[in-house]
Amino acid sequence: MGIRTVNNTLQSFLDNFLRSGTDASTPAPPPSGLTATGGVISDYTSGSAIYRAHIFTSSGTFSVSSIGTYGSTVEYLVVAGGGGGGSNRGGGGGGGGYRTSVVGDTSGGGASAESVLSVSTSPGSYTITVGGGGAGGSDQGRGTSGNPSVFGSITSTGGGGGSGRTSADAQPGGSGGGGGESSSSGGAPGTASQGYAGGSGAGPTESGGGGGAGGAGSPPMVGGLGLRTSIVGPSYSIGANGPGSTTGGWLAGGAGGSSDPSSGGGGGGPVPSPYAGGAAGKSGGTGNGNSGTYSTGGGGGGAGSSGPPYYFGGTGGSGIVVVRYQIASLTATAKATGGAISFYSGKVIHTFTSSGTFANTSGSPLAVEYIVVAGGGGGGYNSGGYAAGGGGAGGVVTSSTTCPTSPVTVTVGAGGPGSQSVNGTSSSLSGAISAPATGGGYGGNGGTGGGPGGSGGGGAHNNSSGAPGGSGTPGQGYAGATGVSSPLYPAGGGGGAGGAASPGGSPGPGGGSSSSPGGIGVQLPATFRDPASTVGAPGPSGSYWVAGGGGGGIYSPGYTPSSGGGPGGPYAGAGPGGVAGGGGTNSLENTGGGGGGTGGQSSIIGGNGGSGIVLIAYPS
Numbered sequence: 161m162g163i164r165t166v167n168n169t170l171q172s173f174l175d176n177f178l179r180s181g182t183d184a185s186t187p188a189p190p191p192s193g194l195t196a197t198g199g200v201i202s203d204y205t206s207g208s209a210i211y212r213a214h215i216f217t218s219s220g221t222f223s224v225s226s227i228g229t230y231g232s233t234v235e236y237l238v239v240a241g242g243g244g245g246g247s248n249r250g251g252g253g254g255g256g257g258y259r260t261s262v263v264g265d266t267s268g269g270g271a272s273a274e275s276v277l278s279v280s281t282s283p284g285s286y287t288i289t290v291g292g293g294g295a296g297g298s299d300q301g302r303g304t305s306g307n308p309s310v311f312g313s314i315t316s317t318g319g320g321g322g323s324g325r326t327s328a329d330a331q332p333g334g335s336g337g338g339g340g341e342s343s344s345s346g347g348a349p350g351t352a353s354q355g356y357a358g359g360s361g362a363g364p365t366e367s368g369g370g371g372g373a374g375g376a377g378s379p380p381m382v383g384g385l386g387l388r389t390s391i392v393g394p395s396y397s398i399g400a401n402g403p404g405s406t407t408g409g410w411l412a413g414g415a416g417g418s419s420d421p422s423s424g425g426g427g428g429g430p431v432p433s434p435y436a437g438g439a440a441g442k443s444g445g446t447g448n449g450n451s452g453t454y455s456t457g458g459g460g461g462g463a464g465s466s467g468p469p470y471y472f473g474g475t476g477g478s479g480i481v482v483v484r485y486q487i488a489s490l491t492a493t494a495k496a497t498g499g500a501i502s503f504y505s506g507k508v509i510h511t512f513t514s515s516g517t518f519a520n521t522s523g524s525p526l527a528v529e530y531i532v533v534a535g536g537g538g539g540g541y542n543s544g545g546y547a548a549g550g551g552g553a554g555g556v557v558t559s560s561t562t563c564p565t566s567p568v569t570v571t572v573g574a575g576g577p578g579s580q581s582v583n584g585t586s587s588s589l590s591g592a593i594s595a596p597a598t599g600g601g602y603g604g605n606g607g608t609g610g611g612p613g614g615s616g617g618g619g620a621h622n623n624s625s626g627a628p629g630g631s632g633t634p635g636q637g638y639a640g641a642t643g644v645s646s647p648l649y650p651a652g653g654g655g656g657a658g659g660a661a662s663p664g665g666s667p668g669p670g671g672g673s674s675s676s677p678g679g680i681g682v683q684l685p686a687t688f689r690d691p692a693s694t695v696g697a698p699g700p701s702g703s704y705w706v707a708g709g710g711g712g713g714i715y716s717p718g719y720t721p722s723s724g725g726g727p728g729g730p731y732a733g734a735g736p737g738g739v740a741g742g743g744g745t746n747s748l749e750n751t752g753g754g755g756g757g758t759g760g761q762s763s764i765i766g767g768n769g770g771s772g773i774v775l776i777a778y779p780s
Contacts, residue, residue: 192228193487194279198288200511200750201693202500203487204393213392213484215500216288217455217513217771218748220694222311222483224284233276234485235261237391238311239411240334241291242437242476243319243370244303245418245449245460248467249341251322251367252383252415252441253294253476256306256457257334257354258373259316262391262484268334268373268412271353277312286312292746293476294318295578295765296449296460300325300470303460305333309479317351319459319476320358322370322417330358330368335384338368338377338417338462347377355412356384367417370459372438374412383414383459386436391482397499397516398480400437400453408516415452415459415474416441437477451577452477454749454771455513475577475768478749495522495778496563498570503780504690511695512774513750518568518589529560529687530776532597534636535584536769537617537654538576539710539735539744539755540603540610547621548744549603549629549643550654550661550678550710550737551576551754551769554584555614555636557597558685563778566592570776573599575769578744578755581605583613587752587772600769601630601640603654603710603744603757610652615679616640618652618661618712618757626652629661638679640709653678654709654754656732661709678709678754681732687777695773697733697751708732710754710767713744735767743767 198221199214214222237260243253258268261276279286291307306318320333323340330337335355336348347358347368359368359377369377372384388409392398396408413436437458439450446466451474452458460474494501498518499510510518520526534555540548554573573585576599584599601613603620609627610617615637616630621644629640629652641652641661653661656679683689684696684704699705714737733751737759738744744756747770755767 193230193485194224194228195226196222196224197692198222198694200500200513200695201502202392203502206393208489209486210488211484212487213482215398216290216481217750219289222286222288224279224281226281230486232278234279234483235276236311236314237389237482238309238314238316239457239479240309240316240318241293241306241479242452242457242459243306243321243333243337244294244296244476245415245462245473246302246322246324246340247297247463247473248300248325248470249367249418249420249465250297250324250462250473251330251338251340251358252370252377252417252462253303253322253459254319254333254335254337254358254370255355255372255386255412255414255438255459256319256479257316257351258387258412259314259354265390267353268355269350269353288481290481291318291479293452293478294321296473296475297324298472302329303473305331306476309481311481317354320348322462322473335371335373335414338370341365341367365420367462369417370414372412372414372436377414381417381419381441383416383438386410386413391484398514400456402436410436412457413438415439415461418442418462418464420465439474448472448580449474451475454478454574455480472580495526496520502690506780507687507777508780509688510776512570512572515571518570518776520563520565526563526778528563528776528778531558531684532587532589532595532774533706533752533772534587534597534599534614535573535575535772536747536752536754537584537600537602537611537613538578538580538582538769539757539766540605540620541579541766542758542760542764543606545760546607547649547651547713547715547760548605548757548766549610549618549620549640549651550712550757551603552600552613552615552617552630552640552654553637553656553681553707553709553754554600554752554772555598555633556657556682556707557595557636561593564592568592570774572774573772575747575771576602578766578768583611584769587774598633598636600754603766610640615655615657615709618654619643621645621649621651621715649715650676651712651757652676653712655679656681656709657707658682676712676714676737678711678734681705681708688775697748699732705732707752708734710735710747710756711737713737713757713759715760733770
């Protein structure tokens with residue numbers, strides 16, 4: 161469905177005020193851009209031009225229904241998922257491949273911006289694939305390479321996984337993974353025009369950093385520089401922070417490598433702290449690697465030394481795809497700054513897919529409504545042969561209030577990494593408005609119960625009595641289900657923001673059935689259901705659903721669950737649980753869904769929870 165002229169503040173402004181002379185009696189159509197749908201919509205001014213950007217933090221479709229007077233060309237940014245870090249003094253994961261056609265920007269690996277792309281209305285649909293980050297290595301092994309991101313004919317290669325402790329097995333990718341601690345463990349190469357190589361191990365105790373889109377990884381332990389994009393305009397509302405005092409817009413940084421206790425871990429780039437999405441390496445001794453920032457393509461950090469049991473490398477950050485085009489040459493009328501700004505049904509909507517600041521610039525108090533969704537909990541890990549529980553959904557808080565002219569800090573929580581017994585991170589509004597939402601609880605593993613959170617994680621199965629699900633936060637979410645110790649041995653699903661998880665084998669609250677379904681999510685308030693935007697995920701009655709619980713895994717090798725992550729298949733962003741011997745599925749980013757738990761009989765990684773999202777609206 162195309163963007164309609166009615167109830168669109170910017171288009172109405174153009175319709176009313178671009179006419180003069182004979183145009184007033186016989187109106188000529190004003191200059192216009194494409195009519196298209198998909199992703200999160202962001203309209204902004206750059207110089208005298210007004211652009212519309214479609215931001216995809218999860219896979220979807222960019223659909224064009226008509227070509228406007230500004231022509232059929234679009235500019236793009238395609239960033240793949242970052243590589244996972246290696247285990248036990250492993251190398252840092254490489255940043256995801258970085259390709260762009262934005263004039264004035266550069267592609268990865270030092271390449272110039274590519275040619276703009278022409279789109280058509282016949283056919284007018286272009287598949288967008290946003291690559292997930294690679295899993296961190298385990299048992300001293302290398303990290304998994306990230307997944308590619310795709311826009312039509314444009315494909316960016318996933319970042320390379322970091323090497324395990326001593327093996328020379330860093331993986332090539334968009335940017336290459338870092339080598340292990342041995343001085344002979346070289347970093348892997350990047351892909352031409354997408355990213356740089358990873359750094360070599362420094363030996364005998366320090367591993368190499370992963371390569372980044374803007375620079376190579378280096379020994380000891382320093383991840384490569386990312387790149388800053390201008391595709392969403394001067395607010396830099398996507399990406400991570402970068403060097404110096406710049407805020408936002410940085411992507412595809414390489415992760416830091418790790419060390420033993422005699423050395424400190426490297427940062428995600430040539431500064432002490434991670435930026436451009438690349439995770440800092442772990443200082444020696446103990447601890448799982450830090451994960452790359454979601455929706456940046458940053459690499460996952462190498463894990464600290466020690467063991468057995470050995471620590472997991474950090475998960476690579478998921479990628480991002482953005483498409484933009486010019487729609488007008490006048491200034492739009494928003495009353496605040498921050499996030500991706502769009503106009504729908506007489507409202508201005510600010511969508512935050514990453515942390516930032518909402519600032520009322522109108523000079524007067526604004527009547528606002530908002531929804532705050534926290535990050536979902538990670539799915540559980542199969543330990544000791546037990547099927548693992550699904551992660552609980554992030555807590556959801558929605559209300560309306562009056563916002564003064566003082567700024568509001570917006571925090572968008574990350575999803576919990578699978579298999580590490582880590583809750584999702586809280587999201588919040590703070591300062592002039594206070595609205596905290598609690599991160600989702602982790603899924604149980606090794607016969608243990610699920611963690612409490614916004615919604616509770618599901619309990620693991622065991623051979624005597626099922627482990628209990630975690631509790632939810634009143635007013636934000638529901639409890640996870642208890643694992644079942646009966647013939648099929650399903651672990652419990654994570655709770656959802658709209659309902660508790662059902663016991664294994666029972667019908668879910670939305671109809672249909674599943675071996676271990678997660679709890680149902682909630683649909684965004686009507687204010688935020690712009691048909692041009694694909695915020696949220698499909699649910700029982702259309703789109704715009706968030707915060708579903710992750711599905712639990714199943715132990716029995718002879719049974720395949722009809723679904724995880726909620727009844728009738730994954731929805732509200734949640735990840736399905738794994739069948740016997742299968743891993744849990746990641747939740748969609750920016751939905752707050754829980755990650756799926758692993759199936760029994762194999763040591764396979766659980767799904768990551770989805771990052772949260774914050775939306776604020778006020779009358780135009």
